[in-house]
Amino acid sequence: MSDSEEEEGPDRQLKLVVLGDGTCGKTSLATRFAQETFGKQYKQTIGLDFFLKRIILPGNLNVTLQVWDVGGQTIGGKMLDKYIYGAQGILLVYDITNCQSFENLEDWYNVVKKVTEESETQPLVALVGNKIDLEHMRTVKVDKHQRFCQENNFSSHFVSAKTGDSVFLCFQRIAADILGIKLNKAEMEQSQQNHKMEGDHVPWPHQGEVQQLSLNC
Numbered sequence: 661m662s663d664s665e666e667e668e669g670p671d672r673q674l675k676l677v678v679l680g681d682g683t684c685g686k687t688s689l690a691t692r693f694a695q696e697t698f699g700k701q702y703k704q705t706i707g708l709d710f711f712l713k714r715i716i717l718p719g720n721l722n723v724t725l726q727v728w729d730v731g732g733q734t735i736g737g738k739m740l741d742k743y744i745y746g747a748q749g750i751l752l753v754y755d756i757t758n759c760q761s762f763e764n765l766e767d768w769y770n771v772v773k774k775v776t777e778e779s780e781t782q783p784l785v786a787l788v789g790n791k792i793d794l795e796h797m798r799t800v801k802v803d804k805h806q807r808f809c810q811e812n813n814f815s816s817h818f819v820s821a822k823t824g825d826s827v828f829l830c831f832q833r834i835a836a837d838i839l840g841i842k843l844n845k846a847e848m849e850q851s852q853q854n855h856k857m858e859g860d861h862v863p864w865p866h867q868g869e870v871q872q873l874s875l876n877c
């Protein structure tokens with residue numbers, strides 16, 4: 661073992677699988693996290709894309725995240741079970757401006773349950789509402805999101821792959837949860853600071869705003 665390995669310890673590897681309808685922003689989320697870029701142009705993922713990113717969690721723990729970006733059209737296909745198999749984390753992603761993408765998560769989650777029901781360890785499941793830069797076009801009620809989380813014990817996240825808002829934090833929290841590491845408030849704020857969003861976007865939700873949203877999903 662080299663000196664640097666001794667200092668840092670070996671990397672932990674986590675497999676995270678990103679699921680959800682086409683165009684909800686899975687590839688954008690993965691590229692924002694892994695490459696810190698965003699493309700406006702939609703390019704459909706056929707089958708699977710794959711990203712790797714190394715992060716450091718509190719306690720100097722090195723973690724390599726394998727992000728499996730699964731094409732939205734794979735639901736109902738033969739390969740989906742194989743993509744999900746062995747995942748330690750599942751991100752169920754929807755577009756907050758698209759009700760159908762939220763409602764269809766039930767189907768995606770059913771596949772996850774079917775694949776993992778025999779497994780000894782269950783993956784951590786995270787519900788991710790994407791495109792919060794389009795808050796004015798939101799059609800999925802925050803309440804619905806929260807209820808879905810509570811009923812199924814999901815962790816809850818709201819992000820924008822476009823601006824980068826809360827994207828790093830989302831992956832960091834998921835990795836920490838899987839490894840049983842508790843992030844304190846200062847660490848979460850620090851990670852937001854270090855991965856600042858583009859432009860002058862104000863982080864969402866603004867205090868006291870959640871109850872006032874007029875929603876119709």
Ligand SMILES: Nc1nc2c(ncn2[C@@H]2O[C@H](COP(=O)(O)OP(=O)(O)OP(=O)(O)O)[C@@H](O)[C@H]2O)c(=O)[nH]1
Nearest residue numbers: 682683684685686687688700705732791820821822
């Ligand atoms: N405004 C906004 N647009 C976004 C955001 N994330 C993704 N998009 C746009 O939404 C479209 C679809 O994004 P993708 O990341 O390709 O969606 P996907 O879920 O990977 O789609 P499939 O490959 O079909 O499964 C693209 O035009 C993106 O630029 C976001 O946070 N905000």
